[in-house]
Amino acid sequence: MKLMKTIIGTTALTVAGVAAHADSHNMADSMTVVSWGGAYQNSQVQAYIEPYKEMNPGLEVITDESSGEAVTKLRAMSEAGNVTWDLVDVTAADGMRLCDEGLAMEIDHDEMLAPAPDGTPATEDFGGSIVSDCFIPQIVFSTTFGYRTDMVDQKPESVCAVFDTETYPGQRALEKRPIGNMEWALICDGVAIDDVYDTLETEEGVERAFAKLDTIKDQTVWWSAGAETPQLLADGEVVMGSTYNGRLFSAIAEQDQPIGMLWDWQMFDLDGWIIPADLPADRLARVKDFVRFATDTQRLADQAAYISYGPARASSAPLVGEHAELGIEMAPHMPTDPANAENTFLFNYNWWASYRDDLDSQFQAWLLE
Amino acid sequence: MMADTHFDENGLVLAADGTPLKQSLARALRAQKIRALLLIAPLLLFVTISFVLPIGEMLMRSVQNTAGTEYIPDLMPNVVEEIQDWEPASGEMPAEPVYRALAQDLATAFENRNHTQLGRRFNYESAGMSSIFRKSGRRVSNWDIETDGPFREKFLDIDDDWGNIEYWATIKANSGYYTTSYFLAAFDAQRTSEGIQMKDPDQRIYSKLMVRTLWLSFLITFCTFALGYPVAWLLADLPAKSANMLLILVLLPFWTSLLVRTSAWKILLQQQGVINDFWIALGFTERMSLINNQLGVVIAMTHILLPFMILPLYSVMKTIPPSYLRAAKSLGATNTVAFMRVYFPQTTPGIGAGSLLVFILAVGYFITPELVGGADGTFISNRIYYQFSSSGNWGLAAALGTVMLVVVLLLYYIYDKLVGVDNVKLG
Numbered sequence: 001m002k003l004m005k006t007i008i009g010t011t012a013l014t015v016a017g018v019a020a021h022a023d024s025h026n027m028a029d030s031m032t033v034v035s036w037g038g039a040y041q042n043s044q045v046q047a048y049i050e051p052y053k054e055m056n057p058g059l060e061v062i063t064d065e066s067s068g069e070a071v072t073k074l075r076a077m078s079e080a081g082n083v084t085w086d087l088v089d090v091t092a093a094d095g096m097r098l099c100d101e102g103l104a105m106e107i108d109h110d111e112m113l114a115p116a117p118d119g120t121p122a123t124e125d126f127g128g129s130i131v132s133d134c135f136i137p138q139i140v141f142s143t144t145f146g147y148r149t150d151m152v153d154q155k156p157e158s159v160c161a162v163f164d165t166e167t168y169p170g171q172r173a174l175e176k177r178p179i180g181n182m183e184w185a186l187i188c189d190g191v192a193i194d195d196v197y198d199t200l201e202t203e204e205g206v207e208r209a210f211a212k213l214d215t216i217k218d219q220t221v222w223w224s225a226g227a228e229t230p231q232l233l234a235d236g237e238v239v240m241g242s243t244y245n246g247r248l249f250s251a252i253a254e255q256d257q258p259i260g261m262l263w264d265w266q267m268f269d270l271d272g273w274i275i276p277a278d279l280p281a282d283r284l285a286r287v288k289d290f291v292r293f294a295t296d297t298q299r300l301a302d303q304a305a306y307i308s309y310g311p312a313r314a315s316s317a318p319l320v321g322e323h324a325e326l327g328i329e330m331a332p333h334m335p336t337d338p339a340n341a342e343n344t345f346l347f348n349y350n351w352w353a354s355y356r357d358d359l360d361s362q363f364q365a366w367l368l369e
Numbered sequence: 370m371m372a373d374t375h376f377d378e379n380g381l382v383l384a385a386d387g388t389p390l391k392q393s394l395a396r397a398l399r400a401q402k403i404r405a406l407l408l409i410a411p412l413l414l415f416v417t418i419s420f421v422l423p424i425g426e427m428l429m430r431s432v433q434n435t436a437g438t439e440y441i442p443d444l445m446p447n448v449v450e451e452i453q454d455w456e457p458a459s460g461e462m463p464a465e466p467v468y469r470a471l472a473q474d475l476a477t478a479f480e481n482r483n484h485t486q487l488g489r490r491f492n493y494e495s496a497g498m499s500s501i502f503r504k505s506g507r508r509v510s511n512w513d514i515e516t517d518g519p520f521r522e523k524f525l526d527i528d529d530d531w532g533n534i535e536y537w538a539t540i541k542a543n544s545g546y547y548t549t550s551y552f553l554a555a556f557d558a559q560r561t562s563e564g565i566q567m568k569d570p571d572q573r574i575y576s577k578l579m580v581r582t583l584w585l586s587f588l589i590t591f592c593t594f595a596l597g598y599p600v601a602w603l604l605a606d607l608p609a610k611s612a613n614m615l616l617i618l619v620l621l622p623f624w625t626s627l628l629v630r631t632s633a634w635k636i637l638l639q640q641q642g643v644i645n646d647f648w649i650a651l652g653f654t655e656r657m658s659l660i661n662n663q664l665g666v667v668i669a670m671t672h673i674l675l676p677f678m679i680l681p682l683y684s685v686m687k688t689i690p691p692s693y694l695r696a697a698k699s700l701g702a703t704n705t706v707a708f709m710r711v712y713f714p715q716t717t718p719g720i721g722a723g724s725l726l727v728f729i730l731a732v733g734y735f736i737t738p739e740l741v742g743g744a745d746g747t748f749i750s751n752r753i754y755y756q757f758s759s760s761g762n763w764g765l766a767a768a769l770g771t772v773m774l775v776v777v778l779l780l781y782y783i784y785d786k787l788v789g790v791d792n793v794k795l796g
Contacts (some may be wrong), residue, residue, distance in 0.1 A: 068758075075761075097485070101482055222661070234639045353499055354497050356494065357492060357760060357762070360760070362571060369571075
């Protein structure tokens with residue numbers, strides 16, 4: 001009897017072992033994941049890359065920090081016929097570009113991604129954040145303003161405080177590109193939110209936006225890297241400035257700087273994965289397995305414990321807990337929190353894809369004047 | 370002497386082994402040349418593969434009319450053929466055959482996922498074109514070319530802009546294998562229906578940037594000269610021991626990372642920075658704007674490029690015997706005259722070398738203007754970088770790079786005519 005048990009047990013183990021082996025046999029044992037580096041990539045490593053590696057011993061995950069040049073690099077790799085990346089973190093606009101050019105793989109979201117715990121299919125759970133057939137959304141982030149709490153007499157409530165140099169004297173930090181700045185300028189010049197892009201399409205509209213920006217031009221510091229604004233605020237160089245909300249959160253919560261958030265008319269943007277087109281079968285199988293795990297409801301909620309970006313799944317929001325180290329509630333720091341999201345606008349990818357080159361050269365010419 | 374020399378019957382000089390001396394000499398020289406060539410072969414190969422070929426390829430991109438990796442006429446063969454019969458000046462939309470050709474070409478392009486790249490290519494010339502190409506790709510791929518015509522109405526249904534004559538003029542003007550439009554853009558010009566014209570003044574940037582880059586580089590060169598000359602003279606004049614000590618002080622920043630030095634200037638010069646705090650402590654009330662403008666760029670770059678001026682000056686001054694100045698003075702020259710007529714002329718080769726080095730380095734500088742340039746202190750290299758990495762308009766980036774290269778070569782030529790490159794000495 002005992003022998004029998006042992007035999008059965010061994011057989012079962014062997015079968016299980018073979019089955020497990022057969023399962024992972026088709027998957028590559030190394031995977032290159034490309035992201036943005038810094039605190040953001042760290043949140044991905046903590047929330048899903050490390051747990052996934054624990055589940056798959058022997059798997060090697062190579063991380064790369066080239067997302068900023070993802071489009072140009074993927075183009076070059078595809079020209080050379082040697083795509084070494086397996087999974088790439090990109091903004092929604094870049095994801096759409098790569099999909100249109102056939103450099104990213106088109107996917108069936110419901111088949112590839114896990115449903116919500118209550119069975120809601122992925123396409124419904126992600127909702128409007130699936131902006132392209134290739135794009136697998138992860139987070140919602142926003143570009144918004146922070147201000148020095150000790151340098152203002154009254155708390156700014158509206159984004160138009162940026163243009164109000166009388167109440168809020170001092171320098172401002174704005175991104176050195178037209179995207180965002182033009183919209184805010186028009187909103188503060190009295191254009192209704194629904195008419196912003198129609199107005200920007202006309203020459204008078206562009207002039208109007210520049211005229212508004214002219215009022216603060218000589219008090220503006222122009223940034224090109226997201227880390228500059230928190231530094232400028234910490235040094236007291238500027239009284240307020242725009243940057244990604246996660247950066248401001250780090251400065252406020254982790255570094256205890258006297259900085260406040262100004263969420264009014266924050267500009268939403270999305271970030272997510274794309275899988276490069278035409279991956280070999282074993283690598284593709286590995287990536288699909290990873291992505292299904294990394295974008296499920298719990299994992300996206302876990303990520304929010306490391307960075308204040310909102311999970312792209314509706315079902316993740318109630319699971320967002322406390323900061324992994326500081327123990328503070330994360331929900332009120334999310335750009336998607338109802339209290340913060342009273343006035344928001346979504347960065348219009350399609351519109352900017354057509355007008356970016358043109359407006360950018362006008363913007364640069366305006367800077368030179 | 371005569372006894373060792375042999376002559377043949379024609380009176381030609383022969384070498385010891387009996388071959389004509391001329392031939393023997395040529396052989397020996399050839400062997401030497403081959404050996405020399407073999408010695409530099411690795412470097413030559415390296416420079417060719419890693420420098421000449423890529424730059425050549427990049428320069429070619431400034432005239433190739435491509436979308437992605439393929440030429441426009443190859444991507445739109447039917448449209449390019451049909452559109453030749455249409456005249457923008459007629460003021461009418463192109464006729465049905467052109468739209469039919471467009472349907473054929475777009476369907477193929479969509480299959481190969483080239484349609485958005487086509488759109489991007491034309492969008493460089495007329496804003497708004499990329500969206501109609503992107504919008505139309507999938508729809509057109511479902512049409513049957515044989516039975517679904519006429520296509521003009523169907524295109525206008527997708528987007529009214531397919532009837533925009535300006536857009537069609539853009540397609541017609543850019544339907545060849547090669548294009549001048551990138552170079553026109555690099556000079557702030559464009560091709561319109563009335564021929565080549567300058568862009569609106571509020572859209573001209575490259576000519577302004579080019580002038581500014583050259584002017585600031587010149588100013589920086591002059592500043593390094595004004596600051597570096599006395600230092601180099603002091604170094605050359607001091608006894609070896611203290612001179613070496615000072616030389617290390619010159620070289621120390623030279624060995625420090627460029628980024629560290631640039632960031633250090635940020636901390637020193639910003640409004641809440643060290644210098645401004647000192648300024649306020651002195652009793653002034655206004656803080657100065659020393660950074661994020663042209664002044665900041667000139668200060669930081671002068672500091673960074675200073676060693677490139679001091680070192681050539683120092684090595685030239687080192688070779689000038691101090692006795693010359695003493696001789697001039699003993700013959701009655703005042704200090705000023707002795708310096709101006711005896712010492713300074715002998716240092717010009719060093720000034721030439723230092724100025725050329727600093728100027729050419731400054732013209733192509735990128736990191737420092739990006740970090741401390743603010744709105745009005747950026748260089749043309751910053752825009753070239755933008756076109757390469759963010760906008761992806763490699764044609765324009767290549768054209769700007771080519772213009773820059775030609776301008777620098779031109780300045781070098783002028784310099785050679787005025788001063789003479791033979792007069793440049795690094796030591």
